[in-house]
Every structure is written in C-alpha cells, then in structure tokens.
Amino acid sequence: MAGRRRQPRRKSWELGDSAIHIRIMSRRSPRRFHEISVSGPRDAPRFARLVQDQVRASPRDPLVISINGYQPWLEEILSSCIEDYWSAISDLDREVQYAGTMQFPEKASKRGQDVPWTFVLDHLNVPQVYYWSVGMEPPSREDAGLSGLSHYRFRIGAWECGRSACKFDREVPVAIIFTKPTPVSEHVVTELMFGFLYRDGDFEQPREDEEGVCWLFSRLYWLLTDWQNIISELVTRLDVAEANSHGRHLPVKTRTRLLHHEVDRLYELKEYLHFHNRAFKKLQKLKDNVPQREQKDPLWGDMDDAVEDLEQYDSTLDGLKDRFNNLIELEFNIQNAVQSDNSQFLSVVASLFLPVSFLASLFGITTVTWPPIWYLYLAIPIMVASIAFTLVFPWSVHRVQRWLYPVEAQRVELQRESFTMLGNELPDSVDVPGGNRVSKVKGRSLRVAGMDGMREKERERSRLRSEKSSDD
Template sequence: MCAAVSGFNIVQCLFWQPRSVRTRRSIHVVRAATTSSAPTLGAINNTTGASTVSQHVSSVQPARRRSATKYSEVQIYSPREAGRFARLVEEQVSAHPNDPLIIAVNGYQEWLGDVLHSCLEDNWQEIAELDRAVQFASTIHMNVPQVYYWSVDMEPPHWEEKGLPPMDTFKFRTGVWFCGRGACRLDRKVSVTLVFTRPTPVSEHIVTRLLFDYLWRDNDFDQAREDEEGICWTFSRLYYLLTDWQNIIGEVLARLDEAEINSHGRRLPVKIRTRRMHAEVDRIYEMKEYLHFHTRSFKKLQKLKDDVPQNEQKDPLWFDMDDAVDDLEQFDSTLDGLTERLNNLIELEFNITNATQSDNSAFLTVVATIFLPISFLSSLFGMSTVTWPVIWYVYAAIPIFVTSVAFAVIFPWARKRVLIALDPIEERRLMLQPNQFTLLGEDYPGNVNAPENTNTPGGSNRQGRFKHQAKGVSRSQSRPPSRPRKRSRLRFGGEKRW
C-alpha cells in the first residue's frame, strides 16, 4: 500500500510474497515538502499481516496532511510489480525535489531488494565508515515491553502471569542504513535512509502511527545538513522515540519495592523471594550491556563532529548528543545502585534465615536441657537389674524436672545480667550541633580554626563565603563574559531556552 501527503508526504507500500502462505510486507516512504535542499531521511516499514490476504485490484489513494490517515495504500503481489513503488517515489521526488526521504521496512525478504533497487542504488561506498561507526545494522532500542503496546493502543501480553517478561520483549530492533546523496536515481541530490524493523504488528503500528508523525513534527527534519549530521540526527531521533531508560529504571524500582514488601511481610517462602531477586539482578546486568551499547554508539557519533564544517559544529544536535551521553551515564549509576539494593536485600534474607535457624537451635537446646535428665533417670530405673520401688522414680523425677526447668529459664537470664554487669551496654543518641556544619553563606564549620575565622559562642561573628564583597569588589567584574544561551531540543522537536 502506498501513501502520499502534500507538505509532508508519506508513501506506504505493501508487498505480497509469492508463496502458498503469503506474508504482507509494507514500505513507508516519508517526504517533507520544503524548498530547502535538506538531506533525505529514509525509513522502510515492512509488516507481517494475516495469512489470508485480499485479492482485490491495487489502488492508490493520495491523502493530505490534515487527513485522518495521512497516507494512501497500494497493494503489490510480487517483485515484478516493483515499478509501482518506483512510480510513486518518482511522483513524490518530482513534486518535492531535494526534500528528505525516509523508507521504513518492517521485516525483510530477499525479493525486497528488487523493489528498492527500482529507484535506489547501492551508494554506501563513500560513507561506509559512518555507518560502521554506530553499527546501524544491529541497533537495539530498549523500553518497558508494555509501553510499546500501550503507545499504539494495543493490549500487551500478560507476561506477569508467568513471571518476569522475557528480555527479548524489552528490545526493539532496528537496522538503519544511511545511503547519503546519490542513492536516489530520480534525484541525486536526495540522500536516503533505510530503517528495518521486526515483522510484528506492534512494529508496524509504531512506524505508521508514531515514527512518521514524530519525525515531521521535529523542527529540524527539513534542515539542510551534512551526511555526518544526518546519521547522528537519525540515530538520536530513533533513540528518543523508542528508548526510555527512565521507564526501565521505574519498572525495576517497582519490582524492588515489591520485593521489599514481600521480604518484610514474609508473604512468600524465602526460596521464592531470593530466586526472584536473583533473576532481577541477572536481568539488570543484561540491561547494562545494552545501555553500554547506547553509550558507545553516542560516543562514536560524537567523533563525527570533527568531520563537519566549523560553523555547523554549534548545531543544537551536538548538544543533544552530549546530554544523551550524560543521561546514559547517570542511568548506569542508578542501575548500579538498584543492583546493590537488591543484593543487600538478598543478604538480609539469608541473615534472617540464619537468625531464625539459630533461634530454633536455641529452642531445641532448652527442650533437651529439660528432658534429658528425665530421660537419663528413666533409663536408669528401666534397668532389669535394678529393683527399686516405682515411687522412688516419682520422688527423683519431680525435683530433677523442676531443677531442669529452673536452669533452662534462670541460666540465660543470669548470664545476660552478668554480661551487662561486666560490660555495660548504654544507648547513646546522637545530638547534632550547629558548629559541626557549614551554615549557609559561611566558609567553614564553627569548630574549624581557620585564618580570619573567629569563633564565638553561636558563631555569630563568622564571615560568610562572600566576605570579599565587603571590600567593594564586585563578583561580576572578575567573571568572564557569560556564554550565549543555547537551545535544548525537547523529545518532540520543541524548543526551550534557559
């Protein structure tokens, strides 16, 4: 199926695989109708449909940007009909020359290359190093699995019924190839980017309902830039759309809170609790591998900044990438903290179990102390060579039993009292004093004997850290001129200034 929108044209094409059980493939082409010579951004979306397909005649329905669907559909049943896709791309290139082009493929088949080559050429030689810099062929985005479904109004599978969601459900795989200028046969000034995703319904919905809308709402979509900047822009926008480590940390934190509640409330057997926490720790370590992949990718992309002209190195895109690296490092530290908390909780579980076993052993010791003398007395009177009267057993058993009970009760109490007398235990509560800390506007704590720091009771005459202003020296005179305000891009293309 194909879609076209004036102003921002989307082309969506469905390709039918010539097999007994056919698989639907869709290609989405994004065009921005502007007069600037911006590099093409391409994305292909190829989706898996139902096993039963309709056999009606192919149709093309152009739609405008303000329409509800934003794209039209054309159905193609074999690679021999690739010309239909080429004609549609030609219409868009002719109507909006030199505008960005995005082609998204949801899934991959061997015959799909014939369709793409109908209007595209292999033009990766000059920028092969740029593609290799971020390993676009195996890019993995990470998010909470349910978020993918909720974002497109789909019902997620109930993974909670079987325990933790599988790690593969957190991944959203994309393969990105930035072809650069010269790849499009119809207009050599247009550069092309191909984005491949998995052949799943949720991937198709994300591309058609979120990806295209997210890109054309970005203020920098139609901005002219070099190929190096185009790669960085593509990777960063896909990352901001699909990846959210804050969501993942929130999900891990929620499970940590659940583990703490179960641990404190003793709601599950200790074996089940510890196994669940061990599974959480293992999954965090696996998540950190993908977080490190994102960090390495952004750092490699940052090196491309040296290859762009000097006047373009101040583009807000590079500041966004610096912020992304800082955020990833912070997320890494947060995951380390959550891992430590889980390990501490596991250790607490083992310590509590050991303490419980120690209490049980102490109880058994008390029972043995009470009944062992009686058992010995019974064995003594049970000897066949002894002919003592039975009443003597009663006279001997009662005092021994009373003595055993008294010993079992009094001895621990007496031992505790003796230890307290020999080594008294006192409870001391820490009382904070104001002279132990640096108060607001001061240089040192009150208990520090520093030059030009006269301490009096209460520290009322201590000079603050801004005491040099009393000499008539303005802070603004010694400070270099402030840097101009820079822009920070929001995730959906908006701007904020500070």
C-alpha cells in the same frame, strides 16, 4: 473467473513472504506517508514513480523509506531509483529478523566517503507502553518476575545512504528503515514514526551524511526507547519484592528465586543500556568529520545529553541491583535467624528433659533393683530444678554480661566545643558573624580605637583640671 469469490484483503503482517509494504515519508498525505505493496521486481516502476513524485513535491525533505520485510528481489526494486550497493542489505535484514546480537552503527561497504551506514538497534520500553498505543491488551506478567525481554524489544535495522544516493535528486539524503511485520511494528511505523520525525524541529535542516546518521539514530532511540519507564517498572518490582519479604507472603525459597530472577534481568538490561551508551559515544566521534560550522548543530548537544542520561540510568540500575541483592542477603539472614531460634528452642527442650532422661536410663539398669517410687521422688525435684535453670540461666547470663560489659558506660557522647566550627577553619583575617574570634585586621582596628578613646579621656581630664584652677 466470475464465479470465484473475492478473497478479503489481508493485513500486511498476514501476507508473510508474498508481499512487502513500503512506506515513503510525505507531507502531502494526511497519514504522513504514501504506501505501496510490492510482490516482485515488476513493481519497481511503481516504486520509482512514487519516489520521484515525493522528491519533486518536497525537494528539501530527506527521503525516509520504511520496509516491513525482505525478499531477494527487493534489491531490484530499490535500485530502480536509489543508487547504492546492496551486497549487505540481506545480512542487515537477517539481523533484524532473527539475530540475537546487537550491531553498532558502522559502515557497510568499502565505497570510501559515500558508503552507507547501517545499524541494528534494539529499542526497549515497558510492554504496556507499546501495546496500549496499539490498542491491544498488554502482555501478561510472568510469575517469575519481569516479562521477558522479547516483550520489551523493538528491533530496527536502518540503512543510511546519505546524499548522492537518490537518482532523481542527488542532494536529498536517503534513509531506509527495516522492521518486522508485527502488529506493534506496523502501528509504530504507520501511526508514530513519520509524524514524530516531521514534528522534529531539525528535520528540514541541511546536514552532512555523518549528521544524518546521528540524527536518525537518536530520533529512533527517543521515539522507541524510554529507560525511565523501564526503571519505573523495576522500582515497582522492587516494591513488590520488599512487601513480600517483609510480610512473609511467599515461601522463602520462592522469594529468593524471584529475587535472583530480578537480578539476572537487571544484568541483561544493563547490557542493553551499555550498548546504547557505546553506540552514542561511537557516533559522537563523527563530529570531528563535519565542517566547523556544522559542529555547532544542537544535534551534538542532544547526543551529549543522551550519553549523560544513559550514565545516570546506569547508576540507577546499579542502585536497584544493590537493593535486590540486599533483599537476598536479608532473606538468608532471616533464615539463619529462624534456624538459630529453632536450635535455641531445641536446646531449651534438651535442658528440660535431659536430666529426667538420664535418671530414667539409670533406673533402667537391670542389675539395679531400686524401688520404682524412688524414681518419682527424684524425678520431680530434678524436673523443677531443670525448669528453674532454663528460666534463670538466660536472665543470669544477661545480667552478668551487662555487669562485665556495661553498654551505657561505653557510650560516647559529643562534648561541647569538641567539634570544629566553621570559623576555626577560616584564616585569621576572616570575621565570622556571631563568632567570638577576632581577626587580625579587626583586632588591630579595635586596639587603635581603644587607644584613641584613652587619649580623648585624658584630654577631657586635663581640660577639667585647667578650668578648676582658673576658678580657684
């Protein structure tokens, strides 16, 4: 109707179930992708034309498709130009959208060598990194430690169809990536992902389907996961916990509760790190399925480096966990020491007033009729004796302990020449610079040189005698 006001166009994440945005990687677009919005099977021809144009314009480029949602009719749209079985695509998207578990890269159907590979990968990064890139305010910190892992996670589902899936060019490998229609996901896909893949030096390199799976998995991992940032955040949290513990800024129960929360979060992070590590190791086994010439691809070296880095991060997390546990133990030790000091104070008070209290109870016996002034005569000396005892007794005990167990006399000092020098650990035939030990070879040479010197001196004496005799 002409009188009806035109509704403003809403963003993709505001459309809910009504529409889905599909982005196709392209060199011709300044944004590195072409985008269409589909809302039903009737949009399948538009999608097929866009894919055909992209394949014709860049026949050697892999076909990377990003989808920010799922509807049952989406399978009809994809099947218009991509030949594959879609029996598990809804399950894959359901895991991306709702599931709390992580899935290893695995084959999704029973098609033999041409089966698609799927994986659901929970990427992790510091929340501020994601939100700063989007231009939004970072999520507020929780008082109970690190922000929830929901702020760290960026879940992706990938459908690696490999070669022979595209109807327009059977040599073009096809990869479909599912994301959630959230602002952060939209920014990552539209501003970061396609440009990152294009800038990769191995993007155009022809590779087998197994290599395509590993390449896509590793590149998404490096784009969206940065364990170094996460560890830096944990180190910051550790510094805060140590400052609170050493400065006694919070009640001890609050500090202990925060430390336990940090340790629990570390265990959760280690589960994610182990998942990434196991996923990379599982994909490394695909190297045996590619031709011998393809096994020299730098991609496999990159995956080896990723596994080594993850193992190093795992060791770092273990060290941080130990330091947090040491802080917890320190809190308990300090609390026990405080209680011990309080008990010692109560013991001192009891030592002071217990004799006077006993004297008061003694004078309180009704059957004894002592004059009250006697209590004063007895209480003052007893009180003075109690004070003297409480002051002298700890000092006396300390002196007796030092006399019985002299610490200085039991201190062991390192004596000269009582430790093994490096030269003494070497074979006898090795000379040590600056050492006083002579090797067998060198000793033999010295002995030979000494004997030669003696012979030379003897000859000199004989010559002098003969000259003297001739003169005479």
